[in-house]
Amino acid sequence: MKSKTKYYKILRELQNHRNNDFTFSSGHILGSMCTQPHNIAKEVYIKFLETNLGDPELFPGSKEIEKKLIRFIVSILNAPKTATGIIGSGGTESNITAIWLAKNITGKKELIIPKSAHFSFEKIASLMDIKLVNMPLDEDYCMDISDIRKKINKNTCAIVGIAGSTELGTIDPISELSEICYDENIFLHIDAAFGGFVIPFLKKMGYDITDFDFNLKGVSSVSIDAHKMGCSAIPLGALIIRNNKWLDKISVKTPYISGKKQAGILATRSAGPVAAAYAVTKYLGVEGYKNIVRKCMDTTRYTEKKINDLGLKLIVKPTMNVPGIKLKSPSKVSKNLTKLGWKVNKMDRLSAIRIVLMPHVTKEIIDDFIPDLKKACKEAKEL
Amino acid sequence: MKSKTKYYKILRELQNHRNNDFTFSSGHILGSMCTQPHNIAKEVYIKFLETNLGDPELFPGSKEIEKKLIRFIVSILNAPKTATGIIGSGGTESNITAIWLAKNITGKKELIIPKSAHFSFEKIASLMDIKLVNMPLDEDYCMDISDIRKKINKNTCAIVGIAGSTELGTIDPISELSEICYDENIFLHIDAAFGGFVIPFLKKMGYDITDFDFNLKGVSSVSIDAHKMGCSAIPLGALIIRNNKWLDKISVKTPYISGKKQAGILATRSAGPVAAAYAVTKYLGVEGYKNIVRKCMDTTRYTEKKINDLGLKLIVKPTMNVPGIKLKSPSKVSKNLTKLGWKVNKMDRLSAIRIVLMPHVTKEIIDDFIPDLKKACKEAKEL
Numbered sequence: 019m020k021s022k023t024k025y026y027k028i029l030r031e032l033q034n035h036r037n038n039d040f041t042f043s044s045g046h047i048l049g050s051m052c053t054q055p056h057n058i059a060k061e062v063y064i065k066f067l068e069t070n071l072g073d074p075e076l077f078p079g080s081k082e083i084e085k086k087l088i089r090f091i092v093s094i095l096n097a098p099k100t101a102t103g104i105i106g107s108g109g110t111e112s113n114i115t116a117i118w119l120a121k122n123i124t125g126k127k128e129l130i131i132p133k134s135a136h137f138s139f140e141k142i143a144s145l146m147d148i149k150l151v152n153m154p155l156d157e158d159y160c161m162d163i164s165d166i167r168k169k170i171n172k173n174t175c176a177i178v179g180i181a182g183s184t185e186l187g188t189i190d191p192i193s194e195l196s197e198i199c200y201d202e203n204i205f206l207h208i209d210a211a212f213g214g215f216v217i218p219f220l221k222k223m224g225y226d227i228t229d230f231d232f233n234l235k236g237v238s239s240v241s242i243d244a245h246k247m248g249c250s251a252i253p254l255g256a257l258i259i260r261n262n263k264w265l266d267k268i269s270v271k272t273p274y275i276s277g278k279k280q281a282g283i284l285a286t287r288s289a290g291p292v293a294a295a296y297a298v299t300k301y302l303g304v305e306g307y308k309n310i311v312r313k314c315m316d317t318t319r320y321t322e323k324k325i326n327d328l329g330l331k332l333i334v335k336p337t338m339n340v341p342g343i344k345l346k347s348p349s350k351v352s353k354n355l356t357k358l359g360w361k362v363n364k365m366d367r368l369s370a371i372r373i374v375l376m377p378h379v380t381k382e383i384i385d386d387f388i389p390d391l392k393k394a395c396k397e398a399k400e401l
Numbered sequence: 402m403k404s405k406t407k408y409y410k411i412l413r414e415l416q417n418h419r420n421n422d423f424t425f426s427s428g429h430i431l432g433s434m435c436t437q438p439h440n441i442a443k444e445v446y447i448k449f450l451e452t453n454l455g456d457p458e459l460f461p462g463s464k465e466i467e468k469k470l471i472r473f474i475v476s477i478l479n480a481p482k483t484a485t486g487i488i489g490s491g492g493t494e495s496n497i498t499a500i501w502l503a504k505n506i507t508g509k510k511e512l513i514i515p516k517s518a519h520f521s522f523e524k525i526a527s528l529m530d531i532k533l534v535n536m537p538l539d540e541d542y543c544m545d546i547s548d549i550r551k552k553i554n555k556n557t558c559a560i561v562g563i564a565g566s567t568e569l570g571t572i573d574p575i576s577e578l579s580e581i582c583y584d585e586n587i588f589l590h591i592d593a594a595f596g597g598f599v600i601p602f603l604k605k606m607g608y609d610i611t612d613f614d615f616n617l618k619g620v621s622s623v624s625i626d627a628h629k630m631g632c633s634a635i636p637l638g639a640l641i642i643r644n645n646k647w648l649d650k651i652s653v654k655t656p657y658i659s660g661k662k663q664a665g666i667l668a669t670r671s672a673g674p675v676a677a678a679y680a681v682t683k684y685l686g687v688e689g690y691k692n693i694v695r696k697c698m699d700t701t702r703y704t705e706k707k708i709n710d711l712g713l714k715l716i717v718k719p720t721m722n723v724p725g726i727k728l729k730s731p732s733k734v735s736k737n738l739t740k741l742g743w744k745v746n747k748m749d750r751l752s753a754i755r756i757v758l759m760p761h762v763t764k765e766i767i768d769d770f771i772p773d774l775k776k777a778c779k780e781a782k783e784l
Binding site for chain 1: 404407408411412414415416417418419420421422423424425430432433435436437438441442443444445446447448449450451452453456458459460461462463465466490491492493494497501505520521523524527528529530567568626628634635636651653654655656657663666667668669670671673676679680683684744746747748749750755
């Protein structure tokens with residue numbers, strides 16, 4: 019086969035597979051915390067495809083962009099001058115890195131997490147032989163911290179608070195956690211993989227919303243993903259830590275590549291997603307993100323009303339753009355919706371389905387969705 | 402500022418930074434195990450940018466491509482039908498995952514590695530509290546296994562062999578390791594991040610080269626990177642494991658996204674690099690890779706002769722395309738070369754510099770390089 023023919027044959031083969039995927043642009047992905055990357059992300063990403071931030075002396079220009087991106091994220095999280103960041107692949111990596119850090123700082127291996135914590139903490143437990151101590155949730159599905167001092171002991175390496183839970187977008191009582199951790203000298207990690215690019219902008223818009231960031235003196239580290247509400251491309255997560263000196267605790271010597279030490283989990287990683295995320299943050303800026311978050315919250319309120327009008331109930335009033343609909347058989351409804359071309363998430367343990375009103379989900383899409391939701395619920399005898 | 406103006410201003414800002422990076426196309430990066438991605442990789446990558454293999458029900462077409470890529474890698478590594486793969490970000494992640502698996506299978510935490518092992522094993526030790534037991538190297542800079550049975554004890558979770566060491570491209574005596582591990586029922590992990598896309602093709606070309614893959618019955622897992630000699634784009638590493646049932650040992654439940662369980666470290670990850678790597682492997686095929694490896698080995702022999710002609714010595718005869726040049730002050734020579742626009746790696750612990758003859762390095766580039774190497778060595782009083 020001629021090489022050009024072969025080339026195009028492969029492109030067709032891949033396109034055929036791609037046609038079996040759902041797409042964000044269709045609007046029919048209602049159950050993902052990701053979205054289509056901003057146009058500028060796509061344009062920039064590919065220009066930096068070959069770069070490797072694991073070898074910074076080869077790519078000093080790319081390294082500079084990474085520093086600028088970290089500065090932007092540090093600023094929206096109100097982190098002090100001593101803070102720094104590790105750019106990685108996403109929330110799971112950032113959470114692993116945070117607990118690796120807490121373990122190595124303290125030499126301890128018990129981790130207090132809310133029941134609503136992301137499944138990455140199960141990975142952490144398995145990977146690092148960490149004992150998870152689960153805290154119950156209150157009626158708002160936030161961490162119930164009334165008994166937390168009883169759970170803290172001499173083996174506690176850290177407490178985790180969630181700012182934007184994966185299931186319901188809830189925010190734990192992080193101010194209170196911060197006070198406790200500051201008092202007891204405990205590492206406090208905040209998983210804001212989703213909320214990190216939402217809460218700062220809701221605050222600036224005057225929403226009365228729980229504090230979650232480095233303004234709270236007890237917060238030690240924050241996970242935040244640009245590939246979720248930051249509207250950039252996968253893979254882009256950041257772990258911001260209060261004190262750059264802590265990096266030493268999770269660094270190794272790099273005897274044959276450039277630089278003397280490397281902090282964090284991964285080694286070879288492209289600057290493509292980093293430059294893309296920097297371009298998006300620069301293009302949108304705080305005002306741009308406020309507009310996006312405002313639109314997502316508007317769509318959330320709109321959806322909430324439509325769901326109530328159908329006679330269905332939400333689990334809790336959504337703090338962010340993540341409503342959960344209470345159902346008797348979420349699996350059935352979710353299956354029926356899939357047949358109708360919609361992807362939502364079933365959450366068996368909450369007996370609910372989750373909808374995430376990401377920027378690609380408009381009110382018009384919700385108008386299309388609601389009749390199908392009604393149909394799916396009727397078929398499942400929910401209505 | 403108008404949004405179009407702003408858009409182009411950001412692109413210019415990023416391009417200015419990018420201009421400070423070295424590029425593979427200049428040929429002046431002589432110290433990286435990465436290379437410029439194949440054209441088809443670039444074209445495909447961007448089409449799959451928004452996909453997320455962490456949520457496979459949304460992207461079943463992309464998932465299918467991942468299966469095809471794994472099948473190709475499984476085939477070049479002669480893995481049995483029971484084998485499977487975890488696609489990740491690169492060698493470091495694959496090595497972490499392999500040792501996580503070995504730890505969880507055995508419940509043990511001592512790891513036997515050669516002194517030439519990649520620094521990712523230092524990360525593994527720090528992350529998982531693994532005790533590293535270092536094996537010395539023989540005169541060929543391969544693992545000296547004469548005393549290995551004395552190092553094996555009731556706490557041994559695994560032995561690591563390297564197939565293409567980062568410093569010198571050497572291959573440990575993996576056949577012998579395989580026999581020992583099979584006898585003693587020990588998990589044997591092979592780090593072939595570099596060699597995985599070289600050795601199989603050298604073998605097919607008739608080279609007399611050490612066995613390293615699943616043809617050896619004692620080999621449990623192999624790390625292999627498509628973003629090194631596989632000529633694909635970062636991030637693309639794979640961990641191939643002999644028995645797909647082992648996945649359970651490193652899987653967690655995923656209560657709110659699609660699929661019931663997720664194996665491995667990362668969650669959200671784009672199919673961009675996966676589709677790109679599949680396209681490259683399909684386009685090049687075994688014959689294409691043989692041609693690339695043949696060219697790289699030709700350039701290596703050419704470079705070797707030129708270096709000898711200068712009066713410099715190699716540490717060992719290169720098994721692969723990674724010659725190391727013995728020097729009194731590698732730092733000085735490396736600095737001088739940087740001033741002349743060349744990036745090589747200094748390796749202080751071997752008192753050497755490393756050159757990697759990747760596909761972007763041609764004989765013409767070596768012809769340009771050699772006079773500058775001579776100059777740099779003269780200035781450093783090596784010649």
